[in-house]
Amino acid sequence: MAKRARAYWLMKTEPEAFSIEDLERKKREAWDGVRNYMARNYMREMQVGDLVLFYHSNAAPPGVAGVSEIVAEAHPDPTQFEPKSKYYDPKSKPAEPRWSLVDVGFVERFAQLLPLDVLKAEPSLSDMVVVQKGSRLSVQPVTKEQFKTVLAMAKAKTKVR
DNA sequence: GCCAACGTTGGC
DNA sequence: GCCAACGTTGGC
Numbered sequence: 001m002a003k004r005a006r007a008y009w010l011m012k013t014e015p016e017a018f019s020i021e022d023l024e025r026k027k028r029e030a031w032d033g034v035r036n037y038m039a040r041n042y043m044r045e046m047q048v049g050d051l052v053l054f055y056h057s058n059a060a061p062p063g064v065a066g067v068s069e070i071v072a073e074a075h076p077d078p079t080q081f082e083p084k085s086k087y088y089d090p091k092s093k094p095a096e097p098r099w100s101l102v103d104v105g106f107v108e109r110f111a112q113l114l115p116l117d118v119l120k121a122e123p124s125l126s127d128m129v130v131v132q133k134g135s136r137l138s139v140q141p142v143t144k145e146q147f148k149t150v151l152a153m154a155k156a157k158t159k160v161r
Numbered sequence: 162g163c164c165a166a167c168g169t170t171g172g173c
Numbered sequence: 174g175c176c177a178a179c180g181t182t183g184g185c
Contacts, residue, residue: 012183036168058183116184134166136182 008147009046010053010130011068011104012138020054020065020109028071028105032079033087035099039139043102044074052104053142053150055130056113063115064150072103110154124149 011031013019023029034040050070056062076097079087092098120131129140142150 014183038168060185062184134183136167138182 004047007045007047007050008052008142008144009042009050009070010055010064010140010142012055012057014058015056015065016058019056020106023054023066023068023104023106024109026106028103030072030077030103031101032077034077034101034138035087035089036138039137040100042139042141043100046070046073046102048073051107051147053147054104057138061113061115061117063113063119064110064154065113066109067107067151068104069107070102071105074100074102077101112154114150114154118153119150122149122153 015021018029031043034043048070052068052070053064054066054068056065076094077087077099079085080089080092080097080099081094082088083090087099089098116130119125119128125131125146128142128146129135129137
């Protein structure tokens, strides 16, 4: 596969289902259950080594909890073929899988979650997808500048005031 | 628990 | 191919 510069992403998860603590303990995880075409297409663009902002949605508060990385590129999501799975898709054929997943690996857990409202208050992040109103996409591209800004904010936040 | 936003489905 | 209805996401 052709090499390209490392890309950056944001992936959402409900911490009650799978949190940064779970990833820290398990080290890596197959990111199954994505059933949105745009999100799937972004996952298919991912390459090993890409870095991911690990976002806790439907949480109090929601926000970025840490960093993960892509450790395996897109391959078929097995849950689409499992009738008992809540992610089962009867229209998907094994010869032509509709849904993909990537494997993510643990990189870092922030000492403190970086809340969404703090991201929204940062002017240089005003174009970031996750701060847009009604932004529901669970897999999003992030620019290198946005990624660096978020990391810097997470580090600054851990300093004692 | 509410509901706005938005993606998907299906009738026509 | 339009678009209303429906289901889901996710902040609040």
